[in-house]
Amino acid sequence: MVASNIEGTKQTKLQVIETIEEMRKLLDRNDRKGKTVGFVPTMGYLHEGHLSLVQYAREENDLVVMSIFVNPAQFGPNEDYATYPRDKERDLQLAASAGVDIVFIPSVDEMYPHESGIRILPGEQKSVLCGAKRPGHFDGVLKVILKLFNIVDPDRSYFGMKDAQQLSIIESFVHDFNLRTKIVRVPIVREEDGLAKSSRNVKLSGVERKEAPAIYKALQKGAKYIEQGKHPEEAIQMVKEMICSETTGEIDYVEILSFPDLQPIEEHSKEIIIACAVKFEKARLIDNIIMSTKEGKLNVSNNDE
Amino acid sequence: MVASNIEGTKQTKLQVIETIEEMRKLLDRNDRKGKTVGFVPTMGYLHEGHLSLVQYAREENDLVVMSIFVNPAQFGPNEDYATYPRDKERDLQLAASAGVDIVFIPSVDEMYPHESGIRILPGEQKSVLCGAKRPGHFDGVLKVILKLFNIVDPDRSYFGMKDAQQLSIIESFVHDFNLRTKIVRVPIVREEDGLAKSSRNVKLSGVERKEAPAIYKALQKGAKYIEQGKHPEEAIQMVKEMICSETTGEIDYVEILSFPDLQPIEEHSKEIIIACAVKFEKARLIDNIIMSTKEGKLNVSNNDE
Incomplete structure (x- = not known):
């Protein structure tokens, strides 16, 4: 060798x-x-x-x-x-x-x-x-x-x-x-269609493999939501709905947190992560996007107040 | 310097x-x-x-x-x-x-x-x-x-x-x-009277300092009990009584265990530790004796049976 x-x-x-x-x-x-x-x-x-x-x-x-x-x-x-x-x-x-x-x-x-x-x-x-x-x-x-x-x-x-x-x-x-x-x-290495490379990808069925790139597309759209100043909760909801409607996978979590400390995001968070895990029949896949945030651009208003 | x-x-x-x-x-x-x-x-x-x-x-x-x-x-x-x-x-x-x-x-x-x-x-x-x-x-x-x-x-x-x-x-x-x-x-370094050297010894009162060597003497007598084939519980009891009667300290524990795994001793335990902690007014002192045991010499019969 x-x-x-x-x-x-x-x-x-x-x-x-x-x-x-x-x-x-x-x-x-x-x-x-x-x-x-x-x-x-x-x-x-x-x-x-x-x-x-x-x-x-x-x-x-x-x-x-x-x-x-x-x-x-x-x-x-x-x-x-x-x-x-x-x-x-x-x-x-x-x-x-x-x-x-x-x-x-x-x-x-x-x-x-x-x-x-x-x-x-x-x-x-x-x-x-x-x-x-x-x-x-x-x-x-x-x-x-x-x-x-x-x-x-x-x-x-x-x-x-x-x-x-x-x-x-x-x-x-x-x-x-x-x-x-x-x-x-x-940095993450991806397939041409955007699916993050993973040893577990071989455990996807043919149909699941075709659906799986929707995970990254949803995360990308979530990142755009954040850039546009939309509330993280709204972005999370959208990501969940998109993955649910475009794949047969079951969502384990979709979360948006500060990075690398993984705390709830605040106005001054400099880097955030949009991360998810999706369970297919024989493989649980994870993916994320880490993005820098522009000062003051982060919408963290509490909707309940 | x-x-x-x-x-x-x-x-x-x-x-x-x-x-x-x-x-x-x-x-x-x-x-x-x-x-x-x-x-x-x-x-x-x-x-x-x-x-x-x-x-x-x-x-x-x-x-x-x-x-x-x-x-x-x-x-x-x-x-x-x-x-x-x-x-x-x-x-x-x-x-x-x-x-x-x-x-x-x-x-x-x-x-x-x-x-x-x-x-x-x-x-x-x-x-x-x-x-x-x-x-x-x-x-x-x-x-x-x-x-x-x-x-x-x-x-x-x-x-x-x-x-x-x-x-x-x-x-x-x-x-x-x-x-x-x-x-x-x-190995432990001891004062001439047997008290184990410790930074906390300076916190003993004059009376306590005079009593404290009884701890090691009690442990030594405990070791002799074991050598003589007496049951560990009997040795522990004797050590406790001796420390109680010869010092004003309060016994925190006296235990006999296998060493270094610190499990209850068994017939085949090769090394055992007799260890104690005694609380004086401003200092809690510890001491121990680690001893090799002769094959079959250890009395671990269960008195309750």
Whole structure:
């Protein structure tokens, strides 16, 4: 397996590592000689969104490390851990050709041997969006991410903005606990028809796949509503109605919040997120638009008063 | 301020650092050139117990870093955060003469600026001993320790065995989350009369100070009971009675558990801890004995059966 790195660098063989001990040895800071490490954590079944993370990492670092681990800790009991799509060989080929140097692909036993039950719980940021709908999800995300950060010890870590709440919580975690990696936000990659790339898209039926781009179109129209000074509640209502009428999916949530703190928006909010989750038969999809707001343009009048 | 390092090494000036950013720069892994860092976290008001930690760190590492930070997050609302003894100048002198290279002494604002409310909660190990009596205490310990580990990035970190539950929880944290420091256990240092060294000993009245060595004597007698094959409940009862009759302190707990997992002891427990906390008027003291047990010697028959 040969990775074609960025122009000018020599081709390197992709290293596939399965144990924490080997990763530790391979990435020992004392042997790095100042080489920087960019880290792309994934759950595999790679798509162009992941490869975009690799591209960003490739441009800014000497070494690119990707982890592939479907993390059971972040799935609820009725969620799709068992059926989450997996394809190791395809992933390794894609990683190699995207320029990844090292893939860390541990087993569940390797990541979670006997444990003492110490948990990391997100703060208020978990009480909205997916956090409100997937209890324990972000506990599991923080658990695996602290482990992975400690195993890889990256200089920079790359996260896609599709998982905006995850990004926001991980940024807070890094800030609050002085974690030794910089978090880099990478824009959402979309299909030509606007559907956000997701490993779960393969679980859509033919009909659902045709309907799904309506999600992004609805969010775009919602963003326009906000730009026009319409009230967020009105925008939310419109987005919900549009998704309901144009897809067979069931709306899990549509919310408009300040970003990255995920609080109710206020007049002075500088950045806001319009985010939604839609449940199709076998796949729950999320998408969002993050937009800067012009001073004073935000309509946050309370309709009840 | 000049530190007299271990024999043969040149005298170095103690560096006193107050900000996270300066610590980061000073201890950047890329500039360490393979030099190892030993870390001694303290709440200051140093005594021979702390200096013993420094001595261990000094022997095993190129650089010794001590933090001095009375961590508000680990004190309950009715505990002694405000009156915890502090003496910065004395601490810096002691640190220097013990051979510390760098003291990190941040303000509370430096350590805890605006935060998102992410919390780290210990598992079952918190439900006994001090954890049962000081709700939230070990959350605060894990919070500060993850921050300090990330700021200092030590190769080895030194903890005294007087705080046995703290040690046990931190060892689990390091294990479960793959933290990048080795934890070194350092034996309890005692006064000549057996009282465990503690910053809080200065808060004892003259009478209390004379009574306090009875705590360790009672624990020693408890250990002898176990060695003799007496039932742990009998040993606990004896320790309680002895402390009650020989001191004016109020018993907070006396417990015998397996170590380091802090579970009820079983026939096959290899190491056990006899631990107690005693409340005097202005100081709550803890102490313990950790002992290896001979195969089959442990009497764990259930008296109720």
